[in-house]
Amino acid sequence: MDLVIDNLPFxxxxxxxxxxxTVVSMFFGLIxxxxxxxxxxxxxxxxxxxxxxxxSIIRGTPPLVQLVIVYYGLVDYGIELGxxxxxxxxxxxxxxxxVSEAFRGAIQAVPAGQTEAALATGxxxxxxxxxxxxxxxxxxxxxxxxxxxVGMLKETSLVxxxxxxxxxxxxxxxxxxxxxxxxFYLSIAVMYWILSTAFTFILNEIxxxxxxx
Amino acid sequence: xIQANDLSKSYDQHEVLKHISLTIPAHQVVAVIGPSGSGKxxxxxxLNGLETITGGSVSIxxxxxxxxxxxxxxxxxxxxxxxxxGMVFQQFNLYPHKTVIENVMEALIIVKKQSKxxxxxxxxxLLKRVGLQEKEDVYPSKLSGGQQQRVAIARALAxxxxxxxxxxxxxxxxxxxxxxxxxxxxxLADEGMTMVIVTHEMRFAESAADRILFMADxxxxxxxxxxxxxxxxxxxxxxxxxxxxxxx
Ligand SMILES: Nc1ncnc2c1ncn2[C@@H]1O[C@H](COP(=O)(O)OP(=O)(O)OP(=O)(O)O)[C@@H](O)[C@H]1O
Ligand SMILES: [Mg+2]
Numbered sequence: 001m002d003l004v005i006d007n008l009p010f011x012x013x014x015x016x017x018x019x020x021x022t023v024v025s026m027f028f029g030l031i032x033x034x035x036x037x038x039x040x041x042x043x044x045x046x047x048x049x050x051x052x053x054x055x056s057i058i059r060g061t062p063p064l065v066q067l068v069i070v071y072y073g074l075v076d077y078g079i080e081l082g083x084x085x086x087x088x089x090x091x092x093x094x095x096x097x098x099v100s101e102a103f104r105g106a107i108q109a110v111p112a113g114q115t116e117a118a119l120a121t122g123x124x125x126x127x128x129x130x131x132x133x134x135x136x137x138x139x140x141x142x143x144x145x146x147x148x149x150v151g152m153l154k155e156t157s158l159v160x161x162x163x164x165x166x167x168x169x170x171x172x173x174x175x176x177x178x179x180x181x182x183x184f185y186l187s188i189a190v191m192y193w194i195l196s197t198a199f200t201f202i203l204n205e206i207x208x209x210x211x212x213x
Numbered sequence: 214x215i216q217a218n219d220l221s222k223s224y225d226q227h228e229v230l231k232h233i234s235l236t237i238p239a240h241q242v243v244a245v246i247g248p249s250g251s252g253k254x255x256x257x258x259x260l261n262g263l264e265t266i267t268g269g270s271v272s273i274x275x276x277x278x279x280x281x282x283x284x285x286x287x288x289x290x291x292x293x294x295x296x297x298x299g300m301v302f303q304q305f306n307l308y309p310h311k312t313v314i315e316n317v318m319e320a321l322i323i324v325k326k327q328s329k330x331x332x333x334x335x336x337x338x339l340l341k342r343v344g345l346q347e348k349e350d351v352y353p354s355k356l357s358g359g360q361q362q363r364v365a366i367a368r369a370l371a372x373x374x375x376x377x378x379x380x381x382x383x384x385x386x387x388x389x390x391x392x393x394x395x396x397x398x399x400x401l402a403d404e405g406m407t408m409v410i411v412t413h414e415m416r417f418a419e420s421a422a423d424r425i426l427f428m429a430d431x432x433x434x435x436x437x438x439x440x441x442x443x444x445x446x447x448x449x450x451x452x453x454x455x456x457x458x459x460x461x
Pocket of ligand 2: 253254255380381
């Protein structure tokens with residue numbers, strides 16, 4: 001226990017990276033997901049196909065494989081990314097696919113009458129989507145997005161394999177130094193749990209805030 | 214003015230509107246009645262491009278929309294047509310995430326590019342006109358059906374349409390709320406608005422409309438004055454329909 005307390009700053013630094021990777025990937029994942037969802041629902045055949053293939057590939061391959069392709073694989077083509085950058089890219093692309101599925105479901109859940117009412121007042125299709133459909137879809141998508149993000153938080157442990165010192169790797173480094181396992185593994189488990197719970201709490205608050213109507 | 218020329222609409226093999234031709238002059242109030250599935254909604258929605266016509270043409274205030282138009286031309290014409298038409302739906306379709314006044318302001322800001330404060334003034338006036346000035350800041354879910362439909366009418370009027378299209382505006386309402394919506398519509402009619410109203414309210418059709426269109430099987434089977442129509446419809450279809458309606 002003392003060992004853990006002595007090394008808390010180091011573990012907190014790991015937690016910081018875990019959180020950073022989660023938040024950054026979430027941010028870009030949201031953008032990618034929204035664009036992909038709209039491409040799938042409203043794009044022409046070309047964009048629809050691209051979006052569909054993207055989602056299919058990401059959902060059909062392990063995130064670890066995606067990560068090593070970005071970090072190690074791209075080196076063959078002269079693209080050498082920093083470990084953190086590779087983590088951001090791989091995880092954003094990964095989560096974007098799942099986010100797009102959540103958004104797609106949510107957009108489809110907004111009744112067609114909403115778009116029709118907007119179009120009837122003279123809005124273009126794009127204006128109707130931006131102003132009327134998306135705001136409603138975002139609220140609908142929060143519960144599934146919440147699940148995606150908490151999953152994401154846990155998945156960041158994968159990036160320990162490319163030597164980003166997030167939570168899991170912090171523990172591994174400490175273990176290598178002190179030759180005891182359980183205290184460190186247990187403490188990071190607790191930290192993951194706290195982070196997930198905090199995330200869920202924040203998302204619930206956002207949902208409440210958006211539920212004024 | 215509304216003109217339909219040989220207007221047809223099919224879904225795949227299923228022909229829903231069959232070669233409809235008619236002219237509705239400005240300021241006329243037309244009630245469209247007929248059995249379920251006869252194509253009333255489809256006809257109305259073809260007038261403002263919510264459905265794509267598959268044959269013939271529609272002209273709204275000289276914006277001519279032809280079935281043969283290329284997509285780009287079609288979108289442009291439909292956009293112009295929608296500047297001149299307002300539509301009210303059976304299910305109101307108010308934006309649930311916006312307050313009553315925001316519902317009315319939305320198109321003013323987005324389509325007409327008005328400033329927020331101008332839009333707000335206009336919207337407030339319209340809400341007053343439909344008797345809902347004290348509901349400006351509530352969300353639609355807090356309103357009765359009749360109030361929601363009046364907001365929907367105000368929202369459509371905000372764009373200063375020359376033509377108003379109504380698709381069964383009172384069918385989703387509790388009976389005691391029908392009157393307040395019909396009253397607003399009657400006022401509009403009296404002010405000279407051109408209106409096409411799909412309705413099951415026969416008494417309203419008789420008293421407020423200048424003209425009755427009776428539709429069956431995708432065609433306009435009768436086109437007559439309300440008095441004449443309700444006294445004695447010319448066709449057997451219409452006679453049967455009225456007999457059925459009057460059972461209730
Ligand atoms: N999107 C669609 N795809 C296929 N068929 C459709 C579609 N929309 C409507 N139809 C068909 O077109 C016909 C006319 O429908 P429409 O809604 O215009 O009838 P209506 O006269 O408005 O009926 P109601 O009084 O029930 O509202 C119906 O047979 C309906 O099944
Ligand atoms: Mg209908």
